[in-house]
Amino acid sequence: MDWTPGNVQKWVLWTEHLYRLPQVGKTFQELSGKDLCAMMEEEFRHRSPLWGDVLYAHLDIWKSGSDEVWSATEADSSCSGQPIHLWQFLKELLLKPHKYGRCISWLNKEKGIFKIEDSAHVARLWGIRKNRPAMNYDKLSRSIRQYYKKGIIRKPDVSQRLVYQFVHPV
DNA sequence: GAAAAGGAAATTG
DNA sequence: CAATTTCCTTTTC
Numbered sequence: 001m002d003w004t005p006g007n008v009q010k011w012v013l014w015t016e017h018l019y020r021l022p023q024v025g026k027t028f029q030e031l032s033g034k035d036l037c038a039m040m041e042e043e044f045r046h047r048s049p050l051w052g053d054v055l056y057a058h059l060d061i062w063k064s065g066s067d068e069v070w071s072a073t074e075a076d077s078s079c080s081g082q083p084i085h086l087w088q089f090l091k092e093l094l095l096k097p098h099k100y101g102r103c104i105s106w107l108n109k110e111k112g113i114f115k116i117e118d119s120a121h122v123a124r125l126w127g128i129r130k131n132r133p134a135m136n137y138d139k140l141s142r143s144i145r146q147y148y149k150k151g152i153i154r155k156p157d158v159s160q161r162l163v164y165q166f167v168h169p170v
Numbered sequence: 171g172a173a174a175a176g177g178a179a180a181t182t183g
Numbered sequence: 184c185a186a187t188t189t190c191c192t193t194t195t196c
Contacts, residue, residue: 082183083182083183083185083186083187085186085187086186086187119172119173130187130188132187132188134188134189135188137172137173138172138173138189138190139187139188139189139190140188141173141174141175142175142176142187142188142189142190143186143187143188145174145175145176146176146186146187148175148176155174159174159196161172161173161174161196162173
């Protein structure tokens with residue numbers, strides 16, 4: 001809440017560099033910390049259709065460190081809970097098609113079959129949630145594969161690229 | 171050329 | 184200690 005437009009710009013550029021988000025900094029100039037906190041995710045998306053949600057998710061992590069600001073934040077699940085599991089995170093994204101339908105969506109919700117439309121984007125979001133800037137699809141997919149033996153996620157009967165299936169759909 | 175599949179070792183809460 | 188994360192090699196798409 002105390003950030004000057006200069007602070008905000010510095011934070012945005014730092015995040016842009018950390019997560020390799022091209023061209024994000026330019027679209028978030030002239031904003032104070034208050035402005036930034038007042039912005040909902042839609043506004044982030046409006047300013048940067050490609051990476052607005054990523055930036056918002058990252059800001060959300062920072063907000064969670066400040067109670068005063070948190071109380072004014074949209075009820076997003078990104079800060080609660082101790083160790084979020086990957087399969088829970090994927091279900092979270094699938095729960096909000098309006099926000100994440102571009103990068104992950106159900107092919108058959110009843111059977112729990114979903115497709116990762118934008119692997120790089122989903123990996124970035126996961127990396128932000130887990131504070132792992134170096135996360136990528138190679139590593140995220142390895143983590144999904146660990147679920148095979150655990151019976152949490154599997155490959156559908158007719159294996160397709162970027163398509164997985166929850167073993168126990170709800 | 172990206173994605174799938176795992177083994178193996180390191181990391182983290 | 185479990186759940187990844189990281190790294191890597193071999194196949195498959």
